[in-house]
Amino acid sequence: MDDARRRIVTAARQHFFAHGFRGVSMDDLAAEVGMSKKTLYAHFESKTDLVEAVLREKFDELDQELDDIVAECSKDVLRGLHELLECMQRQIEEIQPPFVRDVRREAPEIFELVKKRRSAAISRCFVAVLENGRKAGIVRKDFSLETTIEILLGATDAIINPAKLAELKMSPTEAYGAIMTLFLDGVLTTKGRHML
Amino acid sequence: MDDARRRIVTAARQHFFAHGFRGVSMDDLAAEVGMSKKTLYAHFESKTDLVEAVLREKFDELDQELDDIVAECSKDVLRGLHELLECMQRQIEEIQPPFVRDVRREAPEIFELVKKRRSAAISRCFVAVLENGRKAGIVRKDFSLETTIEILLGATDAIINPAKLAELKMSPTEAYGAIMTLFLDGVLTTKGRHML
DNA sequence: TCCCGAGGAAACTGTATTAGTATACATAGT
DNA sequence: ACTATGTATACTAATACAGTTTCCTCGGGA
Numbered sequence: 001m002d003d004a005r006r007r008i009v010t011a012a013r014q015h016f017f018a019h020g021f022r023g024v025s026m027d028d029l030a031a032e033v034g035m036s037k038k039t040l041y042a043h044f045e046s047k048t049d050l051v052e053a054v055l056r057e058k059f060d061e062l063d064q065e066l067d068d069i070v071a072e073c074s075k076d077v078l079r080g081l082h083e084l085l086e087c088m089q090r091q092i093e094e095i096q097p098p099f100v101r102d103v104r105r106e107a108p109e110i111f112e113l114v115k116k117r118r119s120a121a122i123s124r125c126f127v128a129v130l131e132n133g134r135k136a137g138i139v140r141k142d143f144s145l146e147t148t149i150e151i152l153l154g155a156t157d158a159i160i161n162p163a164k165l166a167e168l169k170m171s172p173t174e175a176y177g178a179i180m181t182l183f184l185d186g187v188l189t190t191k192g193r194h195m196l
Numbered sequence: 197m198d199d200a201r202r203r204i205v206t207a208a209r210q211h212f213f214a215h216g217f218r219g220v221s222m223d224d225l226a227a228e229v230g231m232s233k234k235t236l237y238a239h240f241e242s243k244t245d246l247v248e249a250v251l252r253e254k255f256d257e258l259d260q261e262l263d264d265i266v267a268e269c270s271k272d273v274l275r276g277l278h279e280l281l282e283c284m285q286r287q288i289e290e291i292q293p294p295f296v297r298d299v300r301r302e303a304p305e306i307f308e309l310v311k312k313r314r315s316a317a318i319s320r321c322f323v324a325v326l327e328n329g330r331k332a333g334i335v336r337k338d339f340s341l342e343t344t345i346e347i348l349l350g351a352t353d354a355i356i357n358p359a360k361l362a363e364l365k366m367s368p369t370e371a372y373g374a375i376m377t378l379f380l381d382g383v384l385t386t387k388g389r390h391m392l
Numbered sequence: 393t394c395c396c397g398a399g400g401a402a403a404c405t406g407t408a409t410t411a412g413t414a415t416a417c418a419t420a421g422t
Numbered sequence: 423a424c425t426a427t428g429t430a431t432a433c434t435a436a437t438a439c440a441g442t443t444t445c446c447t448c449g450g451g452a
Contacts, residue, residue: 019294023219025410036429037412047411098215154309221439232400233441320438395452404443411436418429 005043007033013054020098020108021051051110059181062091066125077133078195084125092172097165100172114184119153119159126152135143137191145183155179201239203229209250212225216294217247218302245307255313258287262321273329274391280321281376288356288368300358307357314356315349322348333387351375 017023030037044050065087068109073080075079102113126149133139158164159175168175207229211220222243226233240246243366261283270278299307322345322390354360364371 019297021218023216023297025293026412027410034429036431038414038430041412041430042428045412094293096294098219098292101215101219195252222441223439232402234401235399235443238399241441265435393452396450398448399448401445402443403425403445405441407438407440409436409438412434414431414433416429416431419427421426 004035004039008040008043009053009057012050013057016051017094017099018096019076020102021047022102023098026113043187048107051107052113059121063121066121070125070128074132077129077136081128081184084129089114089173089176090179092176097171100162100165104166114156118156122153122156123149138195152183200231204209204236204239205249205253208246209253212247212250213291213295216298217243217300218298219294226386244303247303248309251309253268255317258283259317262317264387266321266324269348270328273325273334274333277380278327284385285369285372288372296358300362311353315350318349320343334391348379351379
């Protein structure tokens, strides 16, 4: 019976991220999944609740992928960095502008969840990879890893949020690419840069 | 003073195509353009009117670009075909799923305008290019140009419409790419294919 | 200085949408 | 037959929004 819950989240995820949650009514969703609203509301007590579940699922998946990359690329730092970046980009791509717009207009508080999970994911993975990079002499050591990560997190928080993205008229993916390009160019030693 | 009209259409175009017109209220738009709704409604008598104006502008631009390509590539058929395709893809890319969704749900009649202008554009340009292709022996001659174009138009109408796109879960750009790949592979002679 | 027209700000109205609830009916397992 | 679970659907209350109207401001021309 929890298969129903999974089907709901899957459909909601697809539609919410692509069209924004304002554009997808609970009636739509119930019809799409082939169940009544009653059953839908038996699994999620409100639309907001469902939106949050979708985001949680998304982040669980992201965490999983990032951890796999860290595990696989512990020897090859540059490849790890590259794959981490590529993974983030791919994951972010699913979230289309209408969703960001809706979060901004109707549920800014939901964005807190996003920020928290995002920061946690970035910290955990990049710390691991950058540590390996330092051992390999590829990542500069003239300031602390915490500082480095804080800079990345700060940049991410400052840019990848609904208001700023609207202001810059950028998609999340574009913006994230820009941040990472700058971060890598700044964080790599000459040796590291030559190895690119 | 018609600069105001242009600013309205530009902003509407950007937002409608990206977020769907249901997701963008006339209040939003007035604020975005920096004018009152009163003035907005002085230029367009309804939201539908504005949506149509946006589509007309879009198609005018498309026609212009396609004609330029035909003019520039009259000697090099394969390049012409390729650039025509690339141009269509690029133009279609601006139109995001939420817009298609809204047309489907709220204004299927608007889609008639799209079909008409699209057919006209495709006919005009592809006829010209394919004619050159025949002269150069690159395009098969075993059935009429009209038939060839009708096949392309039929495929396009059948696939690139809100209902079918929803069913196939494809973006307009993807779908158009698929159609053109098939069309080219079918329409080219062996000689033409070797020249690719 | 007065007038006039164009446009902005914002209130207002009627309607359509929709989140969320409740009721009636169908089906299957026990 | 009884219960649990789910569907279909009617309903309600809130909200959003298209489109209209009213009042105000400002600048330019006589």
